[in-house]
Amino acid sequence: MKVVIIEDDPEIVEAVSLCFDLRWPDVEVLSANEGIAGLSLIEKESPDIVILDIGLPDIDGFEVCRRIRLFSDVPVIMLTVKDQEFDKVKGLELGADDYITKPFSHVELLARVKAVLRRSTMPQLEDEEQPFTVGKLRIDFASHEVRVDGEEVKLTPTEYSLLHFLARNAGRVIPHRVLLEKVWGSDYVDSTDYLKVYIQRLRAKLKDDPHDSKLIISERGVGYKLAKQA
Known part of the structure; x- marks a missing residue:
């Protein structure tokens, strides 16, 4: 190292x-x-x-x-x-x-x-797993490639881990503490600032208007969910 x-x-x-x-x-x-x-x-x-x-x-x-x-x-x-x-x-x-x-x-x-x-260390998934697509967003789990409107989006490992967990649970509201524990670890379950900032960064990179979000949807006081693919 x-x-x-x-x-x-x-x-x-x-x-x-x-x-x-x-x-x-x-x-x-x-x-x-x-x-x-x-x-x-x-x-x-x-x-x-x-x-x-x-x-x-x-x-x-x-x-x-x-x-x-x-x-x-x-x-x-x-x-x-x-x-x-x-x-x-x-x-x-x-x-x-x-x-x-x-x-x-x-x-x-x-x-x-x-x-x-x-x-x-990005999540390791089976190569045959199907890509996730919703609206303008496409996530290729095998290659860890994220695209919006066909253009590749560069994410940090933590940003990708957060998006990955939301995508694996698309359509479900994930409580703040659960997201913090799964992505950051059990020592961070009360660190809501981390989650808020990373959600802001993801929305900006995914071109998801925070005032009219179509991808990462907030449930006030509860958590966040990623829109479910059709």
């Missing part, structure tokens, strides 16, 4: 590196202390996961995350001393997969990393 840490505090870099070394002895940990250098490192090394600090000396972590998503769907965990809801939601909206606040324990960090890596 290869990890990129973008963090300007050498003590934090050392602590995070040690966490990975203890859990995965063969891990390769690379680091950058500025955002631009970190972006170059990600492009060059294609890591399995990125640990990204928000407070960097050149460009902030939000901008780094936004730029990462222009060329990669690598899992990103944002690391910050801030504990404000706005920062958390902003990071998720820009494509981060998770968020952890300093100070943190190695147990908490590893739990978050393992959860993100689990989600980054």
Whole structure:
């Protein structure tokens, strides 16, 4: 496994590196202390996961995350001393997969990393399973290809996992807590912000008007459902 840490505090870099070394002895940990250098490192090394600090000396972590998503769907965990809801939601909206606040324990960090890596492994289905089609949306489960109006849509692993679970239960309202547990894990069942942000991101990518949704339909206070194929 290869990890990129973008963090300007050498003590934090050392602590995070040690966490990975203890859990995965063969891990390769690379680091950058500025955002631009970190972006170059990600492009060059294609890591399995990125640990990204928000407070960097050149460009902030939000901008780094936004730029990462222009060329990669690598899992990103944002690391910050801030504990404000706005920062958390902003990071998720820009494509981060998770968020952890300093100070943190190695147990908490590893739990978050393992959860993100689990989600980054797309569901494996039988090749002969029929594609799912509803309206302008088509999902090919065998190839994990998603198209809208014939054009391919690039989804992150977590976005695909959420869409996949909704599609496998199309026509059924899935409660918020069930979606959070199935896609993110049992530690996230109360993290409704994650679900809300990812639903917004999916709707945007699927060109599904949130004010008149034809694909991902909200049941206020209950959950979400994907329209059933005809």
